[in-house]
Every structure is written in structure tokens, then in C-alpha cells.
Amino acid sequence: xxxxxxxxxxxxxxxxxxxxxxxxxxxxxxxxxxxxxxxxxxxxxxxxxxxxxxxxxxxxxxxxxxxxxxxxxxxxxxxxxxxxxxxxxxxxxxxxxxxxxxxxxxxxxxxxxxxxxxxxxxxxxxxxxxxxxxxxxxxxxxxxxxxxxxxxxxxxxxxxxxxxxxxxxxxxxxxxxxxxxxxxxxxxxxxxxxxxxxxxxxxxxxxxxxxxxxxxxxxxxxxxxxxxxxxxxxxxxxxxxxxxxxxxxxxxxxxxxxxxxxxxxxxxxxxxxxxxxxxxxxxxxxxxxxxxxxxxxxxxxxxxxxxxxxxxxxxxxxxxxxxxxxxxxxxxxxxxxxxxxxxxxxxxxxxxxxxxxxxxxxxxxxxxxxxxxxxxxxxxxxxxxxxxxxxxxxxxxxxxxxxxxxxxxxxxxxxxxxxxxxxxxxxxxxxxxxxxxxxxxxxxxxxxxxxxxxxxxxxxxxxxxxxx
Amino acid sequence: xxxxxxxxxxxxxxxxxxxxxxxxxxxxxxxxxxxxxxxxxxxxxxxxxxxxxxxxxxxxxxxxxxxxxxxxxxxxxxxxxxxxxxxxxxxxxxxxxxxxxxxxxxxxxxxxxxxxxxxxxxxxxxxxxxxxxxxxxxxxx
Numbered sequence: 001x002x003x004x005x006x007x008x009x010x011x012x013x014x015x016x017x018x019x020x021x022x023x024x025x026x027x028x029x030x031x032x033x034x035x036x037x038x039x040x041x042x043x044x045x046x047x048x049x050x051x052x053x054x055x056x057x058x059x060x061x062x063x064x065x066x067x068x069x070x071x072x073x074x075x076x077x078x079x080x081x082x083x084x085x086x087x088x089x090x091x092x093x094x095x096x097x098x099x100x101x102x103x104x105x106x107x108x109x110x111x112x113x114x115x116x117x118x119x120x121x122x123x124x125x126x127x128x129x130x131x132x133x134x135x136x137x138x139x140x141x142x143x144x145x146x147x148x149x150x151x152x153x154x155x156x157x158x159x160x161x162x163x164x165x166x167x168x169x170x171x172x173x174x175x176x177x178x179x180x181x182x183x184x185x186x187x188x189x190x191x192x193x194x195x196x197x198x199x200x201x202x203x204x205x206x207x208x209x210x211x212x213x214x215x216x217x218x219x220x221x222x223x224x225x226x227x228x229x230x231x232x233x234x235x236x237x238x239x240x241x242x243x244x245x246x247x248x249x250x251x252x253x254x255x256x257x258x259x260x261x262x263x264x265x266x267x268x269x270x271x272x273x274x275x276x277x278x279x280x281x282x283x284x285x286x287x288x289x290x291x292x293x294x295x296x297x298x299x300x301x302x303x304x305x306x307x308x309x310x311x312x313x314x315x316x317x318x319x320x321x322x323x324x325x326x327x328x329x330x331x332x333x334x335x336x337x338x339x340x341x342x343x344x345x346x347x348x349x350x351x352x353x354x355x356x357x358x359x360x361x362x363x364x365x366x367x368x369x370x371x372x373x374x375x376x377x378x379x380x381x382x383x384x385x386x387x388x389x390x391x392x393x394x395x396x397x398x399x400x401x402x403x404x405x406x407x408x409x410x411x412x413x414x415x416x417x418x419x420x421x422x423x424x425x426x427x428x429x430x431x432x433x434x435x436x437x438x439x440x441x442x443x444x445x446x447x448x449x450x451x452x453x454x455x456x457x458x459x460x461x462x463x464x465x466x467x468x
Numbered sequence: 469x470x471x472x473x474x475x476x477x478x479x480x481x482x483x484x485x486x487x488x489x490x491x492x493x494x495x496x497x498x499x500x501x502x503x504x505x506x507x508x509x510x511x512x513x514x515x516x517x518x519x520x521x522x523x524x525x526x527x528x529x530x531x532x533x534x535x536x537x538x539x540x541x542x543x544x545x546x547x548x549x550x551x552x553x554x555x556x557x558x559x560x561x562x563x564x565x566x567x568x569x570x571x572x573x574x575x576x577x578x579x580x581x582x583x584x585x586x587x588x589x590x591x592x593x594x595x596x597x598x599x600x601x602x603x604x605x606x607x608x609x
């Protein structure tokens with residue numbers, strides 16, 4: 001296959017990738033979208049393998065076999081609750097692959113039409129250097145994100161003195177190295193560039209706390225796209241450039257949506273350490289003796305069964321307790337006794353964008369019962385019971401009323417406007433932002449102190465006991 | 469009169485000759501330039517500005533396409549973009565498919581394996597997620 005023909009193939013692949021993302025605009029067309037992506041990938045790989053430059057298939061076959069079987073096994077075995085860390089791990093692989101491709105192009109540039117070894121053009125060196133740096137940052141950054149999501153390291157923000165200064169210095173050094181590398185193309189510069197970028201990726205993600213992971217995962221998603229685009233420039237490959245731009249834009253938009261969902265700027269998130277010090281103080285001061293109304297599973301079952309409508313607000317606590325199946329059973333029973341049940345999802349609920357939607361879908365909750373914040377918020381006022389399970393900050397009215405609060409301005413689900421609010425929670429602790437939730441102390445709030453799954457199971461028991 | 473005419477004709481002819489030689493020079497320059505460009509841009513390589521144009525337009529396409537994705541499918545979106553960005557495998561294939569066995573081939577093979585994990589894993593996990601999203605059944609018992 002000639003280069004010209006290959007370029008047409010890459011164009012077709014790029015169009016398929018665009019169609020793939022386009023398919024995700026609704027759940028009906030989404031599976032088709034995934035298929036488009038697969039076809040696009042097959043075309044891109046097929047075209048490349050048929051170019052005259054590829055003469056020895058053995059390493060390719062070996063790589064595809066090893067990587068393909070690992071990927072298949074992992075993807076088939078993974079639990080849906082472990083999805084965020086899986087995605088983080090996948091991002092790290094894209095980053096590392098970008099580094100290796102750049103390294104291959106650097107040691108034998110003649111194979112990629114970049115000139116003789118040691119005599120690579122400056123423009124190619126710049127593109128190569130950028131792709132490498134972004135790839136390496138993505139690699140270590142995603143590893144840290146993976147470790148935090150998997151619970152291998154503490155999800156708490158890790159902050160030390162002079163951290164931002166160190167990162168800034170590293171950033172400046174990286175730019176200087178990039179310039180040196182572009183001017184000389186020295187191997188030492190290349191290696192140093194990789195090492196420094198790896199270090200920076202590590203340090204950048206370390207200070208970011210667990211509940212900010214939706215932003216981090218989206219951001220790394222974006223980086224992996226930009227790294228691919230950078231390599232695309234080096235190889236003059238349109239499929240890579242187009243795809244890199246698509247993925248980069250996608251990740252950037254998701255990060256933006258997540259930040260908006262928390263009313264924080266991306267810099268605020270990256271600089272890390274959300275309310276860590278204040279949280280301790282507030283929690284200590286907040287350990288007060290104000291009375292709360294605690295209820296039992298039977299109380300909750302009675303309340304909901306006699307309600308006309310219930311809105312369920314799931315949060316990360318539901319994911320941790322794996323309560324989604326028990327929750328669906330509960331809502332099935334309620335629906336059977338004539339209660340309207342809907343779900344309300346906050347944009348930043350869970351540990352990755354759309355996390356709650358996937359878990360509810362896993363538990364066979366129909367997606368047309370699940371609503372986004374803007375679509376359901378006004379309905380709380382006409383709802384009898386809001387059932388909050390494993391969520392806290394995203395329901396806190398202080399975000400609307402208290403300008404002093406750390407979460408002031410964050411869009412919330414207005415559960416406080418429902419007739420009765422049920423909170424399934426293990427204790428009285430404040431949420432990730434370290435802000436106490438006034439709702440707990442209201443008269444029309446009932447606290448259900450238990451593990452989310454245990455509570456749902458108990459309510460199911462109470463419901464089925466009373467209806468038969 | 470004839471002499472005058474002949475003189476003008478000769479002048480015209482010499483001008484025409486000069487013009488022709490000038491044109492030849494320009495043509496030579498153009499073809500030289502073209503040859504230089506070809507030498508500067510080996511097989512299938514496009515000028516930087518063309519690539520940048522493609523990149524910029526693709527960013528806009530991405531922007532509009534992604535805003536249309538329903539928030540409920542943001543997790544599958546991430547998984548599928550992740551699989552798709554593994555198209556970086558094309559660079560890895562070029563290196564791994566070179567003749568002989570050296571550093572480039574080795575780096576290429578590693579990158580092929582890494583990207584393959586993502587491609588297979590990413591598309592499969594996306595499929596798993598998407599097949600869970602179901603509509604409300606009209607009659608449910």
C-alpha cells in the first residue's frame with residue numbers, strides 16, 4: 001500500500017472515530033458508536049501494517065497477542081465498582097506507549113522519515129519532545145490516580161511545604177530542557193526530559209484528594225489525547241492528530257463540567273488540598289450536642305411506602321457499600337406499591353464522570369428513571385421523600401446560603417425542599433469538603449445510621465414484610 | 469523605413485528572448501523549490517501548517533461532538549476515548565515492523581503491547597458498560 005493510499009485509510013479511520021463519539025449522544029445509539037470505534041481502529045492498524053515500511057510482522061504479532069489478551073481478560077473480569085481505577089490505569093498505558101513510540105522515533109528517525117539519526121529536524125524534535133513530556137506526565141500521574149482510587153495510598157491530599165514551588169521549578173526546568181533538546185537533539189536531553197516529566201506527573205497528582213478524582217481522571221484523559229496528537233505531528237499521521245484532538249477536547253470538557261459541578265476552578269483543584277486544615281477544626285467544633293432524629297429501617301419503609309413520590313440521591317457511599325442492587329430491589333418494591341421512584345445524579349457524585357449512572361445501570365435501573373441535576377432539581381419541592389444514600393456535600397444547603405462556607409456557590413441537589421429527607425449514613429461525620437450539613441439537624445430530616453447496603457436490605461425486608 | 473522596421477523587429481525579438489530566458493529561470497527556480505520541498509518532506513509528510521490546520525479543526529469537531537454526549541454516558545465516553553487514543557499504536561507498528569532487531573524495534577514492540585491492552589480492554593469494557601443501559605420495560609413483574 002502506498003503512502004497516498006494509507007493517508008486515505010487514516011482519513012476514514014478518523015471519520016469513524018468521530019462517529020464513535022457522536023454515537024454516545026444517546027444510550028440507544030451508543031453501542032453502535034462503540035462499533036464505529038472498533039472499525040476505525042481495525043482500519044488504522046490494517047493500513048499501517050500494509051505500508052511498505054513494515055516488513056517484519058513477528059514483534060507486532062507478539063505485542064498484539066500479549067497486550068490484547070491482557071486487556072481482554074482484565075476488561076472481562078473487572079467489577080463495575082472498580083471502573084474509575086481501571087480507566088486511570090488505561091490512561092497510564094497510553095502515556096507510556098507515547099513515550100516508547102517517541103523513543104523509537106528518536107533512535108531510528110530514518111524509519112519514520114525524520115532524517116538520519118542525530119540529524120533530526122528541529123520541528124520534529126519539538127513535536128517529539130512535547131509528545132514525550134505529556135506522555136510521561138500522563139503515565140506517572142495516572143499511576144498515582146490509580147493508587148489513590150484503588151486505595152493503595154491514602155486518598156487524602158498529600159501536601160508538603162514548598163510543593164508548589166518545587167512543581168513550578170520542575171516546570172521551568174522542563175521547558176528549558178525541551179528547548180535544549182529541540183536545538184541539539186542530544187540523547188542525554190531526551191532521557192532527562194523523560195525522567196523530569198515522570199517526576200512532575202507524580203508530584204502533580206499527589207496533592208489532589210480522593211473526591212477530586214473525577215477532575216483528575218478527566219484531566220489525564222485529556223493529556224493522553226494531547227500526547228497522541230503530539231506523536232501524530234511527529235509522524236505526520238492525520239488519524240493520530242484528529243483522534244488526539246478529539247480525546248484531548250473530550251477530557252478537557254469533562255474536566256470543565258466536573259469543576260463547574262463543584263464551583264471550583266481547575267487551578268484550585270490542581271493546587272489541591274481542599275479544606276484539609278479547616279475541615280479538622282470544623283469537625284472538632286461541630287461535634288456538638290444538637291439533637292438529630294434517628295430512625296430505623298422500619299420507619300423509613302413506612303414513610304416511603306406511604307409517599308406518593310420518592311427521589312433517590314446516590315453518592316460515593318453507595319458505590320463503596322456496593323448498595324446499588326439492594327437499592328434497586330427497594331425501589332422495585334416501592335414502585336409495586338404505587339410510589340413514583342426517580343433517581344437524581346449530581347455531576348460530581350462518585351469518583352469519575354458518570355460513575356453513578358453506570359452503577360445504577362449495572363443494577364438494572366432503567367436509564368429513563370435517572371435524571372441529571374438540572375432536569376430534576378425543581379421537582380424536589382413537590383416530592384414527599386428524598387432518600388440520600390452515601391451523598392453529603394452535594395445536598396448541603398450551605399452552598400446556597402452561607403457565603404463563608406467552603407462549598408459556597410456549588411450547585412446542589414435541593415433535597416431540603418422535599419417533605420422529608422432520609423439520610424443513609426454511617427455516622428455524623430462531615431463530607432469531603434469538611435463542611436457540616438445543616439440538614440442533619442432539621443425537623444423533617446431522619447438519619448438512618450447504617451452501612452448503605454445493610455440499610456437497603458433492612459428496608460427491603462420491612463417493605464416486603466408489611467405488604468404481604 | 470524598412471531599416472527602421474527591421475531594427476524594431478530585432479529589438480522586439482531580443483526582448484522576447486530575454487523574457488523567455490527570464491521565464492525559464494523562474495520556472496527553474498520553482499521546480500528547484502519544489503524539489504527542495506520534496507526533499508524536506510519525505511514520504512507522505514505534510515507541511516506543518518497543514519497538520520496544524522487539521523489539528524485545530526479536529527479540536528472544534530471534538531468540542532461540539534463531546535458537548536452532545538449525554539451526561540449519563542460520561543463513563544463510557546471516557547472508556548471509549550481511552551481506547552480510541554490508543555491509535556498511537558500506528559507509530560508503534562511502524563517501529564516494531566522494521567527489519568532486524570534493535571532498540572527501535574524493541575521500543576515499538578513494547579508500545580504495541582501497551583496500546584493493545586488499551587484497545588482490547590477499552591472497547592470491551594465500554595461494550596460491557598453500554599450493554600447495561602436499558603430502557604424502562606413497559607410491563608415489569
